[in-house]
Amino acid sequence: MKACDSRYSQCxxxxxxxxxxxxxKLATECWAPVGLSPSHGYLLMIAIEEPGVQPSFLVEQLQLxxxxxxxxxxxxxxxxxxxxxxxxxxxxxxxxxxxxxxxPALKACGQDFHERYAAQLGDRESTALVSSICQMTxxxxx
Amino acid sequence: MKACDSRYSQCxxxxxxxxxxxxxKLATECWAPVGLSPSHGYLLMIAIEEPGVQPSFLVEQLQLxxxxxxxxxxxxxxxxxxxxxxxxxxxxxxxxxxxxxxxPALKACGQDFHERYAAQLGDRESTALVSSICQMTxxxxx
DNA sequence: CCTATTCATTTGTACATACAAACATTGGGA
DNA sequence: TCCCAATGTTTGTATGTACAAATGAATAGG
Numbered sequence: 523m524k525a526c527d528s529r530y531s532q533c534x535x536x537x538x539x540x541x542x543x544x545x546x547k548l549a550t551e552c553w554a555p556v557g558l559s560p561s562h563g564y565l566l567m568i569a570i571e572e573p574g575v576q577p578s579f580l581v582e583q584l585q586l587x588x589x590x591x592x593x594x595x596x597x598x599x600x601x602x603x604x605x606x607x608x609x610x611x612x613x614x615x616x617x618x619x620x621x622x623x624x625x626p627a628l629k630a631c632g633q634d635f636h637e638r639y640a641a642q643l644g645d646r647e648s649t650a651l652v653s654s655i656c657q658m659t660x661x662x663x664x
Numbered sequence: 665m666k667a668c669d670s671r672y673s674q675c676x677x678x679x680x681x682x683x684x685x686x687x688x689k690l691a692t693e694c695w696a697p698v699g700l701s702p703s704h705g706y707l708l709m710i711a712i713e714e715p716g717v718q719p720s721f722l723v724e725q726l727q728l729x730x731x732x733x734x735x736x737x738x739x740x741x742x743x744x745x746x747x748x749x750x751x752x753x754x755x756x757x758x759x760x761x762x763x764x765x766x767x768p769a770l771k772a773c774g775q776d777f778h779e780r781y782a783a784q785l786g787d788r789e790s791t792a793l794v795s796s797i798c799q800m801t802x803x804x805x806x
Numbered sequence: 807c808c809t810a811t812t813c814a815t816t817t818g819t820a821c822a823t824a825c826a827a828a829c830a831t832t833g834g835g836a
Numbered sequence: 837t838c839c840c841a842a843t844g845t846t847t848g849t850a851t852g853t854a855c856a857a858a859t860g861a862a863t864a865g866g
Binding site (some may be wrong): 750 | 843844845846847853854
């Protein structure tokens, strides 16, 4: 069945979560080649491009909660892709050489993802959708 | 920070998941009065309005996977809001009297949710957003 | 200088969801 | 008639995310 045919298709709750699940799935597929989830992949990219980045900054960039960021970093640390150094109350995240080597592959995943959804949704349309979603997200104070 | 200011704000992955998390949160708030998550609430509503409904139908309506539907039903069963009867390979879900009594409250939650997001996003705008999200979801074959 | 507050991060726990595999039932073809 | 494939559902397990509380560090007020 198509999403539009559901009795709740006109409800923002179902609309947004259905979209996000599908997008998550596509993204997961695109990041599979590097063995990371999209979130982990993006986090690692930021850590490579901004070595020493702090969790608080990642919270802002990835729009996730602090605890989630900690968990993401933990996993990348297990995989020896980043290391954490803690000094006082601040923590810095650095990519390991092994992590750094992945940059091209990571970028390719991101590009692949973008190309795939743009191809399916249309270039103009997907850009428009993203920007209106973004606007709405900012308007929504929960 | 605003979602639009993130370096990945133009990426559908972040856009859709950020929106969905915010919407989920608002919806969760709106359903708190009945002590159910939005998904549970909607599922119960369908079960009340279509007694004997089968999991496969709920899968379509709620756009969730079969296993998730089973889990949702399980929880409602624990709370004595629905009962399951299995005959052969098909299962029917019926609301209990206790479940049925909740219908007005459930509808109120749904309405409250709709009013709240419409008030924040604008009536026209939110409707337009929902419909374009829905269209895009259908276009996206993962 | 000490204490109270605030800040950055982590930890314990919980939840919604999914995938893969298992299970049971049904229907069709050899 | 019997087996095999398809169907509907459930189970085991894993993942991403969040909240609330805990920790540890910096800062400000008396």
